[in-house]
Amino acid sequence: MSELVLPGVYAPQDDTALLAEVVADEPLRPGSQVLDVGTGSGALALAAARRGAEVTAVDVSWRAVWTARLNARLARLPVRAHHGNLFGPVRGRSFDVILANPPYVPAPGARHAPRGRSRAWDAGSDGRVVLDRICREAPGLLRPGGVLLVVHSALSGPGRTLELLRGAGLKASVVRRRWIAFGPVLRARRAWLRERGLLGSGEEKEELVVIRAERPL
Template sequence: MSAEIRLPGLPLVALPGVYTPQDDTRLLLRALEREGVRAGSTVLDLGSGTGALAVAAARYGAQVTAVDIAWPAVLSTRLNAWLCRRRVRVHRGDLATALDGRTFDVLVTNPPYVPAPGSRPARAAARAWDAGRDGRLHIDRICDAAPRALRPGGVLLMVHSALCGTPATLARLTSAGLRATAIDRTAVPLGPVLRSRYAWLRREGLLSPAQETEELVIIRAEQR
């Protein structure tokens, strides 16, 4: 069965196995609103999940492309665009598929960023959050690809946990030639996945003793 999600002005559903919008999605929605996306802007929602960000951008009049590697997410995005009566082009694919020589005014993404023990690739629903031992498996790829994904003056909006290293993200984007800054932060209670890995995260030095929250960060990087 699908799950109904309540976000302001966005009646959404998530098919089984699709990451449901949480605090990180809400932060990105706020950043997208502040960015002033307007009619005719081209927007790529990379790793669309339910399509919350894609639908929000389409609501502003943008020409939106949404991409996700998981078929349930692709179907959820298509369904939610239909329910909200918004036009969104939705494709199954990865970062390479999403770009394919195209450029955008805005690239918005909520990539997998949860540090995960072991070396096996994430499976099933965990693909929506597991991102290698340091949580940067997808973040680094996006940082490296952002310059060729953005038009002059184009903007990357990305959310991730401070556990992944905010300075590392800013430095990587700056080295790629973008103007990068952290524009929003919020502390949220540790979720069930992080709590289940609490001992391992502490051994890795990613959580301090008695830490009960994580900081979510919005990264904004602009093409020069």
């Protein structure tokens, strides 16, 4: 992934790459309507657009929106990037595929909304502030046969994600897993995560999961 990343925008990491692998395996017909929420640099949106999908991207950060638009223009790909909070800019629309790499890192002292760059990873004391919203709201935006692909850490409760999506009538399962070394954010929070029982003593790797949830025809 060689997209430009403006200062203050979340750069594609291992989670982006893992979700991109799953996107590459997903059957996408030309003209499929794809939504990328929390697009960041637009890496996943561009990956879908390269396969002929019609892609809408959304991010709460204006810098991310500008970055995604710039990368789409440089790649000459028809990605429409909008500023907004999750699904707000696309109310009333429906999609064949929804992609989500949301903030999912548990954060200590998370009584206030994160600001600045930390909005790209901090997600409340359990890491689920944004994930729970996606699980509640995304199913209603999927067309029959539509698919939600979401990546997050095992620290933020994949079982809960599966439970919520299945409760919304979707067929959901973990389709990809990968262990990665801690990045700087988790290294700084090791002691707190161990105090909360989210990490075992000596654990120095994080498991990422991609969950695929399909709306029945």
